[in-house]
Amino acid sequence: MIFWSFFRVAFAAYRGFSWGVLSLESVELTVPSAEAPLLSGITLHLPGGHFGAIVGPSGCGKSTLLKTVAGILPHTSGTIRWRGRNLDEIDLDPHELGYVPQFTCAQPRLTVGENLTYATRLRRVGDAGIIRAEVERVEEETGLTDLHDRRAGVLSGGQLRRLGLAMELTTNPSLLLADEVTSGLDPKSEEEITGLLASLARQPGRLVLLVTHSLRFLDQYDSVTVLTEGRLAYGAHPSGLASYFHVPAPEDVYPVLGDRAASAWAEEWNSSPSELGFEIEATVADLASELTTQEELKTSIPGLHSQALAWFSRRMKLFTRDRSQVFLQLALLLVFPVVVTLFAYQGLPAVRNMNMNPDTDVVQQLRESLAFTVQSSRIGTLVSGLAMFQVILLALMGSNNSAREVVGERVILEKEKLAGLRPGAALAGMAAFLSLLVLVQSAWMTLFVRAVCQFPGDLGGQFFPFLMLTAAMTSLCLAISSWAATSEQASLGSLYLVGFQLPLSGAILALPDFLGWMIRPVISAYWAWSGYLQTLKDTRFYDLVRAITETPLATSQMATWVLTLHLGLGLFLAYLGVRRSDWR
Amino acid sequence: MVRRAHQQTSPSLWLVTAIVLIVLAGVGAFFFQKDNNPYRTVEVLKPADYLENANSLRGNIYQLEGVIAASLGSSPEKGRLFSLRTSQGEREFPLPVLVPPAYRDLNLQKGQRYRLKVRVNDAGLMEVEEMTKS
Numbered sequence: 001m002i003f004w005s006f007f008r009v010a011f012a013a014y015r016g017f018s019w020g021v022l023s024l025e026s027v028e029l030t031v032p033s034a035e036a037p038l039l040s041g042i043t044l045h046l047p048g049g050h051f052g053a054i055v056g057p058s059g060c061g062k063s064t065l066l067k068t069v070a071g072i073l074p075h076t077s078g079t080i081r082w083r084g085r086n087l088d089e090i091d092l093d094p095h096e097l098g099y100v101p102q103f104t105c106a107q108p109r110l111t112v113g114e115n116l117t118y119a120t121r122l123r124r125v126g127d128a129g130i131i132r133a134e135v136e137r138v139e140e141e142t143g144l145t146d147l148h149d150r151r152a153g154v155l156s157g158g159q160l161r162r163l164g165l166a167m168e169l170t171t172n173p174s175l176l177l178a179d180e181v182t183s184g185l186d187p188k189s190e191e192e193i194t195g196l197l198a199s200l201a202r203q204p205g206r207l208v209l210l211v212t213h214s215l216r217f218l219d220q221y222d223s224v225t226v227l228t229e230g231r232l233a234y235g236a237h238p239s240g241l242a243s244y245f246h247v248p249a250p251e252d253v254y255p256v257l258g259d260r261a262a263s264a265w266a267e268e269w270n271s272s273p274s275e276l277g278f279e280i281e282a283t284v285a286d287l288a289s290e291l292t293t294q295e296e297l298k299t300s301i302p303g304l305h306s307q308a309l310a311w312f313s314r315r316m317k318l319f320t321r322d323r324s325q326v327f328l329q330l331a332l333l334l335v336f337p338v339v340v341t342l343f344a345y346q347g348l349p350a351v352r353n354m355n356m357n358p359d360t361d362v363v364q365q366l367r368e369s370l371a372f373t374v375q376s377s378r379i380g381t382l383v384s385g386l387a388m389f390q391v392i393l394l395a396l397m398g399s400n401n402s403a404r405e406v407v408g409e410r411v412i413l414e415k416e417k418l419a420g421l422r423p424g425a426a427l428a429g430m431a432a433f434l435s436l437l438v439l440v441q442s443a444w445m446t447l448f449v450r451a452v453c454q455f456p457g458d459l460g461g462q463f464f465p466f467l468m469l470t471a472a473m474t475s476l477c478l479a480i481s482s483w484a485a486t487s488e489q490a491s492l493g494s495l496y497l498v499g500f501q502l503p504l505s506g507a508i509l510a511l512p513d514f515l516g517w518m519i520r521p522v523i524s525a526y527w528a529w530s531g532y533l534q535t536l537k538d539t540r541f542y543d544l545v546r547a548i549t550e551t552p553l554a555t556s557q558m559a560t561w562v563l564t565l566h567l568g569l570g571l572f573l574a575y576l577g578v579r580r581s582d583w584r
Numbered sequence: 585m586v587r588r589a590h591q592q593t594s595p596s597l598w599l600v601t602a603i604v605l606i607v608l609a610g611v612g613a614f615f616f617q618k619d620n621n622p623y624r625t626v627e628v629l630k631p632a633d634y635l636e637n638a639n640s641l642r643g644n645i646y647q648l649e650g651v652i653a654a655s656l657g658s659s660p661e662k663g664r665l666f667s668l669r670t671s672q673g674e675r676e677f678p679l680p681v682l683v684p685p686a687y688r689d690l691n692l693q694k695g696q697r698y699r700l701k702v703r704v705n706d707a708g709l710m711e712v713e714e715m716t717k718s
Contacts, residue, residue, distance in 0.1 A: 356693070358654040543697075
């Protein structure tokens with residue numbers, strides 16, 4: 001087996017494109033918004049069992065290079081190969097890649113143990129015992145065992161970086177990319193994290209790349225890659241760094257980089273006879289060893305159901321730990337129905353009918369007709385208004401449920417997707433959590449208002465349009481959240497969506513006929529309002545509402561169908577929004 | 585192939601989504617809109633024809649829509665007789681309608697708008713077979 005693997009690697013090396021476990025050939029990255037390429041002509045070959053640093057002054061493209069390797073930024077030309085395969089053709093398996101970004105992916109309200117448990121549940125198959133054992137393993141590996149029960153929100157910077165690393169190690173990745181994880185740390189913590197990464201790189205076949213600005217602890221690295229203005233200025237053993245740049249100490253390299261054009265540095269490095277500084281034989285041996293262990297390291301990703309359950313469980317825990325969120329939800333739940341009932345806290349008024357005797361004299365008939373018109377106006381407006389008021393407040397609750405659900409957790413979501421989370425699973429987890437809110441909100445609104453205002457009609461028939469409306473608005477706002485660039489944008493978009501419901505529903509002012517046919521299909525509030533009023537059809541309240549509104553009322557079936565479409569559309573758009581990549 | 589960390593939505597998927605949505609909305613509207621008028625297969629009564637010669641319509645079944653104008657009489661055995669205000673074009677017609685005892689529980693009041701399925705009985709009077717608020 002080893003002979004065969006060695007042969008394969010040697011053959012690849014002979015062909016000259018894959019003599020490192022990670023090989024970059026003339027990688028270039030250009031973006032329309034920048035005049036110069038962010039990366040240009042990057043050729044780099046790194047072996048397994050290796051700890052490499054990517055260094056350079058600010059803005060030189062260090063993080064960009066790391067993101068390009070991870071696939072977060074698509075390179076515009078050149079090839080990136082991992083273990084000989086072109087990543088444009090077969091991407092990195094989620095379990096092959098560990099990417100530790102600059103920001104923390106840990107949930108501050110969860111403990112270290114909980115963060116690791118959920119990260120493992122989302123990424124690895126196994127029962128509770130296996131998950132626990134895995135968590136214990138990575139805690140031990142990263143020195144977090146004593147912090148198992150401590151909340152992430154109170155960890156120091158260094159401890160948080162350890163936690164970020166630990167979350168990535170749950171899949172035992174063979175390519176670990178760490179972006180500025182030592183930045184902003186005190187020297188002791190920086191040394192600890194660097195040492196930890198160095199020890200992690202000792203696992204056979206594993207390549208660890210650290211992007212850092214710091215040139216301290218150079219002795220820990222197996223290689224240093226120096227970038228300047230997106231070009232490769234040096235990529236070899238750190239011991240040769242100072243002499244290559246003709247400076248007394250490595251710390252003096254950055255000022256020297258500005259003395260010449262980046263292209264000149266790149267040209268000089270490319271023409272250097274000691275291009276890599278690594279022994280090819282050692283690289284090939286590493287790779288052969290790596291290929292033999294590759295299948296052993298590979299583990300499968302949990303199914304959609306397991307991931308959705310893990311996401312839902314974590315969301316529930318986060319919700320219950322966030323007192324302000326619980327308080328806000330409770331306040332809305334209790335206050336909104338009370339506000340509705342203020343308008344009819346003594347119950348709906350009785351309806352006085354007109355005399356049906358045809359022999360009544362004309363004056364009497366006119367007097368009765370006038371009184372009935374006044375009554376129709378008053379009671380019809382009240383009943384229609386109460387129905388619409390409930391609808392609008394439920395729409396507001398729906399928007400509050402989900403306006404920040406995706407956009408607020410976007411960075412964590414992207415990180416989890418890179419680690420193997422299915423977009424459908426994330427959406428299912430979110431939908432399960434939001435369904436609980438929707439169910440409670442619509443049920444309580446229906447029951448409370450019905451009880452206080454003494455609404456007649458079928459209870460189930462009144463609850464269902466409200467349930468569907470709240471679900472539809474929640475899903476549509478979830479879609480907005482999944483496509484918004486910022487939380488503010490999502491909140492504003494959701495608020496507009498709710499704000500347009502009332503005037504365009506036709507409940508207060510009837511729209512012109514042709515406009516009504518065009519606009520009503522997209523106004524959820526109209527359908528919920530119609531569906532609710534249909535349950536009053538056997539009562540006089542329905543007649544009075546019909547007497548005061550020119551807007552046609554949809555049937556219950558039609559209302560249910562359209563609200564179902566709104567719900568489905570919201571979920572589908574949210575799925576696309578969750579699925580798309582949005583790294584910030 | 586696009587790498588996993590860089591998923592985007594293709595324009596064709598948007599187009600398919602829009603088409604599917606329009607088709608679903610259309611299909612739903614086609615089927616559920618029918619519920620607006622449960623008697624849509626029944627011939628619409630022309631009030632002028634009825635008033636001109638009710639006897640010639642005996643035994644026929646029609647649908648009509650109108651507003652209850654007055655109660656003309658009632659009997660426990662025969663039911664309630666109402667005057668229904670209907671319209672044909674620009675003109676309004678008051679028509680007598682007999683609501684049988686089967687609809688005893690229905691709270692019929694002046695000003696209510698109903699859609700009716702009626703049979704012209706042997707006496708030339710319209711007798712309600714089914715009725716629903718419109």
